Amino acid sequence: MPELYDFVNRYKPDLIWSNGESECPDTYQNSTNLFSWLYNDSFVKDEVVKYSCYHGGYYNCQETFKPGRLLDHMWKTCTIVDKSSWGYCGDMAMSDIASESEIISELVQTVSLGDNYLLNIGPTKDGLIDPIFQERLLAVEKWLNISGEAIYASKPSRVQSEKNMISVWIRSLNLQSPITTTTTKVRMLGIQEDLKWSTDLDKVLLISLPQLPPSAVPVKFAWTVKLTGIE
Template sequence: MGEPLWRLRLLLQLVLAAVSVTSVLARGAGSRRRYTPDWQSLDARPLPAWFDEAKFGVFVHWGVFSVPAWGSEWFWWHWKGEALPQYQQFMSDNYPPGFSYADFGPQFSARFFNADHWADLFLAAGAKYVVLTTKHHEGFTNWPSPVSWNWNSMDVGPHRDLVDELGTAIRKRHIRYGLYHSLLEWFHPLYILDKKNNCKTQHFVSAKTMPELYDLVNRYKPDLLWSDGEWECPDSYWNSTEFLSWLYNDSPVKDEVVVNDRWGQNCSCHHGGYYNCQDKFKPQTLPDHKWEMCTSIDKLSWGYRRNMVMPNVASDVEIISELVQTVSLGGNYLLNIGPTKDGLIVPIFQERLLAVGKWLSINGEAIYASKPWRVQLEKNTTSVWYTSKESVVYAIFLHWPESGILRLETPKTTSTTQITMLGIQKDLKWSTDPSEVLLINLPQVPPSALPVPFAWTIKLTGVE
């Protein structure tokens, strides 16, 4: 009697276990939402958590426009589309008659491009994601696009797959990899035809835009798709909602991929994933949607310019101030550099990136994976920007008060309050005045002994 009962119990346990596993799998399958190709459904998709936690990324504008390296990355449009006199003069002064934009292609050599060197720099900069231009509005692709014959980096110029090389190096360092892609191409005959038809035909989208987007996703499995070039036609022309529903439902990156908001006229700041709204977007109050500020170290261009001068270059103080402000207001900060046609990142761009990295090595605790606090900005004798992480509050002050005492009006102290400065070991002394303003005695050390030369972080625990 004993053995059959034992067997019966074991069999019952196995059956119950099988039922349990089946129900879990069924729940998992049932809980995976299918997104339909409309904005109401697509906009309801939760943003993958990694993006909000990342906070800081590096943008890279690199293409055939890096060859003339003059004016901006819109060189071709300014020269041929708008026929601006200064661009025509530049060409007549520097290139033979009849020289076409396509003739720049073979000179885009990437001869000194070393993906590991770039990736090491971005890692040292503290970047948690990197976004590379796969194709700008000029149409040249930095990968062997099957629908960009003889106008891609494998057929012309480098004869290399630049998207793959950088992606491999970036991912070795556990940095997320994003791909910028322009929907439009200024001078593509099919796009010009569609525009003449008021975007009612989709010859260009069918032959070029969509095949390239699907190819990029399937081939490189990006963590982020940074769309651009959308503004001349509605999202229905671009087939944006159909593409995004595939991306979220069935693509190889459906669970982790993040997108921005540039998917058609009137989409910016309204539809997509996180919001860019516009280049160098800088809200003054806390937005109610995840956003990103993209800006460039060269204030006048995204692509490399040989005629760049120092007053055009953002200082490390300006960059770090913008980073702090952006994160305090719940945004991510995407900082752009333009490499040369040879694949070099010029020293001034390296220096700025390394300055950000050095600052983040001390203050990153207040930036990465932080959340906006109940108050973002406090203006008194110095600008103080707040971030938070669970029960900890961080106050980042941009200017050192002459008195050596930092006044904070917003945090309310308790019996458990502790105050330190990131990069300084010991606790700071503090008190409150009769109006309950918090007075913090800053370290009395020479400036050279401070952990960073600018934008210091006070860590407050046990405050309300």
């Protein structure tokens, strides 16, 4: 405990990650006293963020925590590229490596529910990043370069998911929740032209997706459609 107090006083961290709740309760670790001091009397009491399951700035109840719904408290999901380990395994199998689409899908789902996403990779003992991890991180970067507007500084919609949303075979995206106006415009991020849209008798928004050759598609998957002028 003295080391933790010294650490906070010496380095003034922005974030403290609580870990070890699976090993023993907070009463054994005396963490309640530490965090009471941290939030009330320490030098960083007005800025510091703490992760734990029930207390602090962010909830993170277990590895790969996903509440599955919009919470009224900040939270974070933490996941790994190598599904078998949070560290580096020299004998890792490709079957354990999360695909680009899995990672991006998880990122989108996390942001749609209002919070933060941490993607972990394990460096080698020399501090190097394995090529397969580099490949996954660069894929996320490429996707964010096109679709980052839907991620950074965003906030959840009043609707987080829709049933029977997309019919790819007719190149149409059908959305039930947006309420269109006379100023509504629709665009796919990475494509400059506005998309054509209409509404049916049930006021479902029907968006015509562009017919593009593979070389012109802005991203491989998780296309982002931007709507303006809606309610």
